[in-house]
Amino acid sequence: MTAGAQQVLIDGLQYCNWSREIFQQMRQGGLTAVHATVGYHEGFRETVRHLVDWRTRFRDNEDLILLARDAGDIERARASNRTAIFLGLQNPMPIEDDIGLIEMLFDLGIRFMQLTYNNQSLLGCGWMEQEDSGITRMGREAIAEMNRLGMIIDLSHAGERTALEAIALSQKPVVISHANPRWLRDSGRNVSRSVLEALREKHGLLGLSLYPLHLPNGSETTLDQFGSMAAQASEIIGAEHLGIGSDLCQDQPDGVVRWMREGRWTRQIQTAASFPAQTSWFRSNLDFPGLAEGLIAAGFGGAETSLVLGGAWLRFITASLPSAQ
Amino acid sequence: MTAGAQQVLIDGLQYCNWSREIFQQMRQGGLTAVHATVGYHEGFRETVRHLVDWRTRFRDNEDLILLARDAGDIERARASNRTAIFLGLQNPMPIEDDIGLIEMLFDLGIRFMQLTYNNQSLLGCGWMEQEDSGITRMGREAIAEMNRLGMIIDLSHAGERTALEAIALSQKPVVISHANPRWLRDSGRNVSRSVLEALREKHGLLGLSLYPLHLPNGSETTLDQFGSMAAQASEIIGAEHLGIGSDLCQDQPDGVVRWMREGRWTRQIQTAASFPAQTSWFRSNLDFPGLAEGLIAAGFGGAETSLVLGGAWLRFITASLPSAQ
Numbered sequence: 001m002t003a004g005a006q007q008v009l010i011d012g013l014q015y016c017n018w019s020r021e022i023f024q025q026m027r028q029g030g031l032t033a034v035h036a037t038v039g040y041h042e043g044f045r046e047t048v049r050h051l052v053d054w055r056t057r058f059r060d061n062e063d064l065i066l067l068a069r070d071a072g073d074i075e076r077a078r079a080s081n082r083t084a085i086f087l088g089l090q091n092p093m094p095i096e097d098d099i100g101l102i103e104m105l106f107d108l109g110i111r112f113m114q115l116t117y118n119n120q121s122l123l124g125c126g127w128m129e130q131e132d133s134g135i136t137r138m139g140r141e142a143i144a145e146m147n148r149l150g151m152i153i154d155l156s157h158a159g160e161r162t163a164l165e166a167i168a169l170s171q172k173p174v175v176i177s178h179a180n181p182r183w184l185r186d187s188g189r190n191v192s193r194s195v196l197e198a199l200r201e202k203h204g205l206l207g208l209s210l211y212p213l214h215l216p217n218g219s220e221t222t223l224d225q226f227g228s229m230a231a232q233a234s235e236i237i238g239a240e241h242l243g244i245g246s247d248l249c250q251d252q253p254d255g256v257v258r259w260m261r262e263g264r265w266t267r268q269i270q271t272a273a274s275f276p277a278q279t280s281w282f283r284s285n286l287d288f289p290g291l292a293e294g295l296i297a298a299g300f301g302g303a304e305t306s307l308v309l310g311g312a313w314l315r316f317i318t319a320s321l322p323s324a325q
Numbered sequence: 326m327t328a329g330a331q332q333v334l335i336d337g338l339q340y341c342n343w344s345r346e347i348f349q350q351m352r353q354g355g356l357t358a359v360h361a362t363v364g365y366h367e368g369f370r371e372t373v374r375h376l377v378d379w380r381t382r383f384r385d386n387e388d389l390i391l392l393a394r395d396a397g398d399i400e401r402a403r404a405s406n407r408t409a410i411f412l413g414l415q416n417p418m419p420i421e422d423d424i425g426l427i428e429m430l431f432d433l434g435i436r437f438m439q440l441t442y443n444n445q446s447l448l449g450c451g452w453m454e455q456e457d458s459g460i461t462r463m464g465r466e467a468i469a470e471m472n473r474l475g476m477i478i479d480l481s482h483a484g485e486r487t488a489l490e491a492i493a494l495s496q497k498p499v500v501i502s503h504a505n506p507r508w509l510r511d512s513g514r515n516v517s518r519s520v521l522e523a524l525r526e527k528h529g530l531l532g533l534s535l536y537p538l539h540l541p542n543g544s545e546t547t548l549d550q551f552g553s554m555a556a557q558a559s560e561i562i563g564a565e566h567l568g569i570g571s572d573l574c575q576d577q578p579d580g581v582v583r584w585m586r587e588g589r590w591t592r593q594i595q596t597a598a599s600f601p602a603q604t605s606w607f608r609s610n611l612d613f614p615g616l617a618e619g620l621i622a623a624g625f626g627g628a629e630t631s632l633v634l635g636g637a638w639l640r641f642i643t644a645s646l647p648s649a650q
Contacts, residue, residue, distance in 0.1 A: 041369070041422055097366055098589035120447060120461040122590070133458035136445040138590040145592070264423040265447070265463040267470070288640055 008078070009034045009288055009312035010317075012207035012245035013088075013156070017252045018057060022285065023064040023160065026083040029285035032085040032310060033074045033317075035112055035177060035245070040090050041263035044101055047094035051108050054087060062325060067109055069324035071317050086317075088112025088154065088177075092123050092142065099141050106149045113146065113179065114154040115139060115166055119265065124162035132159030135166055143156070147171045150322040155195075156245070163195050172248035172320060173203040178245030180209050184216040184229050200237045205316045207245025208308075210235060212245070212276040219277040223296040226279075226291070227298030230308060239304035243313040244291065249275060250284055333357045333403070334613055335635035335642075337412075337479070337532035338503040342577045343382060347610065348389040349374070351408040354610035357635060358399045358409040358642075359504060360570070361438055365415050366588035369426055372419035375434050377557050379412060392434055394649035396642050403567060413437025413479065413502075413643075417448050417467065431474045436646060438471065439479045440464060440491055445591065449487035452513035457484030460491055472496045475594065475647040480520075480569070484513070488520050497645060498528040503570030505534050509541040509554050517563065525562045530641045532570025533558065537601040539572070544602040551604075552623030564629035568638040569616065569641075572582035573602060575609055 009030050015037040016022050026034060038050045058067050066077055068084035077084035087109050095101040095113075104114070115135075116126035123139035125132035135143065142295045143166060146153050153174040155163045167174055176199065182190035191199075191206065199206060208230055215221035216229060234242050249256065254274040261273060281294075283289060288309075307315075334355050340362040341347050351359060353385050363375045383392050391402055393409035402409035412434050418426055420426040420438075434510070440460075441451035441578065448456035448464035468491060471478050478499040480488045493498055501524065507515035516524075516531065524531060541554060542545035574581065579599040586598060606612060606619075613634075620630045632640075 043421055093422055095370055099592055100589060119463060120445070120458075122445060122447065125458065128459055129458070131458040133445075133450065133454070133456040136454055140442060141591050141593075155503070264425060266466050267424055268466075 007306060008074070008310035008314050010074075010243065010313035011035065011248070011285070011288060012175070012243050012313055013037065013209075014246060014248040014250075015252070016248060016250040017256075018062070019251065020061055021164070022250060023061045023083065024254065025285040027064055027081070029288040031083045031285050031288060032078050033068060033086060033313070035086045035088050038087050038110065039094065040117055040260050041265070042094055044094050044096055044098075047089070047105070048108065053086070054109070058085075069111065070110060070321045071314065072323060074314060077237050086111045087137075090114045090150075090157065091117035092121050095142070097122060097138070099138070099145055102142060102145045102151060103149055106151050110151065112154045112175075114156055115142070115158060116162060117157045118261070123167065125159040126157055126162075127159045129159060132161040134161045135169060139166075140169060143173075144306070148318060152320050153177045154257070157189065160192060160195065161189075164198055167195070167198045167202050167204060173205070173316065174199070175205045175207065175251070175316065177207040178209040178211070178214075178247045179206065180214045180229060180292050181233050184232065185214055187214065190214055196233065196236045200241060203241065205241050205243055205312060206233060206237055207243045207313070209245055209247045210279065210282045211247035211249070212279060215279070219279055221279055221293035223281045223290075224297055227294030227296075230295055231298040233302070234300070239300065239307040240312055240315065242308050243316075244288075244309060246282065246288075248282075248284070332631060333399070333639050335568065335634035335638035336360070336398075336573070336610070336613060337500070337568050337638055338362065338534075339571060339573040339575075340577070341573060341575040342581075344576065345386055345389070347575060348386045348408065350610040351407070352389055354613040355445055356408045356610055356613060357403050358393060358411060358638070360411045360413050361452070362415050363412050363435065364419065365417055365442055365585050366590070369419050369421055369423075372414070373433065376412070379434070383410075394434060394436065395477045395646045396639070397648060399639060399642065413477075415439045415482065416442035417446050420446060420467070421554035422463070424463070424470055427467060427470045427476060428474055431476050435476065437477045437479050437500075437556075439481055440467070440483055442482045443486060443586070449491065450484040451482055451487075452484045454484060457486040459486045460494060464491075465494060468494050469496075475645060476644075477645050482514065485517060485520065489523055492515070492520070492523045492527050492529060495527070498530070498641065499524070500530045500532065500641065502532040503534040503536070503539075503572045504531065505539045505554060506558050509557065510539055512539065515539055521558065521561045525566060528566065530566050530568055530637060531558060531562055532568045532638070534570055534572045535604065535607045536574075537604060540604070546604055548604075548606045548615075548619035549622055550620030552621075555620055556623040556625070559625070559629070559633070562630040564625065565637055565640065567633050568641075569613075570635065572605065573609070
């Protein structure tokens with residue numbers, strides 16, 4: 001596959017230590033859009049501070065990136081040779097216990113929200129709890145509210161039952177922005193066959209992760225193995241519902257892994273926590289177009305490869321996000 | 326029973342629309358100590374504001390009440406003819422997702438905290454959820470931290486499994502500050518025989534509620550029926566582990582019921598929500614000493630009656646709260 005004029009490259013999840021250099025790499029890699037994580041364990045007020053920081057980044061790098069609120073902004077970014085950045089939350093902590101804060105965060109630019117991050121949340125259960133009792137009373141309200149607004153429900157990091165219930169309860173298709181087939185890497189963090197099938201039935205989207213701990217062979221996973229994994233996922237969900245959510249955490253210090261894992265909810269410190277080494281073939285946005293090679297080697301055709309590298313995400317976002325006018 | 330010099334009257338839960346008049350009634354009723362609810366759905370910052378308001382109340386009514394931090398303050402209140410007010414939370418929302426906030430709130434005067442209020446919390450499950458998956462990862466941390474500090478764990482409003490797991494996990498005895506035997510009023514809000522038995526085995530305490538929706542015959546429940554209910558609870562847990570947690574919500578407008586039930590987590594409004602009428606024999610702190618009559622009629626002896634009306638709470642608080650020096 002060559003980067004044709006119509007090719008759209010979209011990464012469905014990154015949490016980098018954002019810098020002008022990274023935004024430049026997005027341009028060099030040809031990224032049309034990126035879903036960027038704003039926060040993990042922050043409450044409303046701290047999240048708003050992160051959003052203020054993002055506004056500053058958009059101003060300081062307006063030649064490279066723009067704040068994306070709808071699919072039209074992807075087209076606007078492409079027309080002006082920039083990367084459209086969609087903002088999202090990996091945890092519902094920013095809405096605290098206030099259903100009304102979903103709308104406030106939507107208005108401030110948030111377009112994706114996970115219902116859980118590893119642990120039990122007020123909305124549902126994360127994959128690291130001993131037991132998952134599914135979507136809570138507030139969770140049902142939050143799903144309805146996100147549907148109403150057009151905020152995309154992301155089930156990455158959810159428990160199995162919570163994921164299945166959310167897929168069933170949502171009136172709109174949902175995503176798992178960054179996870180891989182569980183049968184290729186056995187972790188509750190990855191996605192089971194039944195969740196993937198439920199996602200397909202409700203026209204959801206899976207973003208394949210390039211985070212080594214989600215890959216079949218960790219940091220040693222080859223590009224061919226990635227392609228083969230994508231092919232297995234595609235067999236179930238179809239290339240039109242398959243994308244990339246690289247989970248790229250470029251330039252982040254190891255302390256950020258501890259923040260992700262420990263937040264403020266525990267006094268037990270994982271002193272040894274560190275980011276795993278990236279695979280040799282995916283270290284930055286510069287490597288994104290090269291994923292095509294692995295997909296083609298695994299038998300994806302040109303059109304399918306285009307779907308997985310951005311077309312499916314574009315279609316999903318176009319169908320999901322309301323026009324911001 | 327007459328109010329002897331040594332009689333201690335303690336109410337293990339009230340959430341009144343606090344006023345000088347109510348504090349005067351506490352004195353007239355002879356209340357030695359009251360556990361007062363500070364909040365339900367408020368986050369940390371709003372809770373601190375409520376604590377500021379309490380400091381103002383203590384200053385403005387220093388002839389009637391004092392802020393109680395330990396059992397010594399109960400003695401201090403009795404010696405100065407005042408009522409000792411212990412402050413507590415009916416929901417862990419004030420600690421948000423920060424384990425460290427438990428210590429901060431303890432230092433600011435909070436001595437009781439419920440792990441849940443009706444709904445799923447970050448710590449465990451409330452009785453109104455469809456399913457209860459027990460104590461969460463953060464819940465285990467919070468129980469250990471409350472044990473370390475000496476903050477009393479209150480399982481009122483918890484789900485059955487969450488209550489049983491918390492009783493088992495806690496290294497210190499816990500309370501259910503305001504609930505009644507479920508077999509006399511069938512509500513998940515009330516306490517089952519097995520929870521009551523588990524509470525007894527771990528030397529916990531049950532505070533009997535006088536809130537009409539928890540009573541066998543609602544607002545029409547008689548004082549004799551209350552006494553008979555107390556006798557049934559006492560058969561299981563013993564008078565030395567039985568107290569009162571009246572759940573008195575004196576002078577509160579009906580909007581407060583909606584706040585309790587709906588918080589900010591739902592958009593569904595219960596327009597008809599209102600407080601039920603109190604029983605004729607318990608409308609204010611003035612009626613507290615009169616509960617003795619119902620207990621005696623049900624067969625409680627003088628010593629047992631003293632335990633239920635305050636002695637058991639005094640013993641529990643003395644054993645539980647560290648000295649504040």
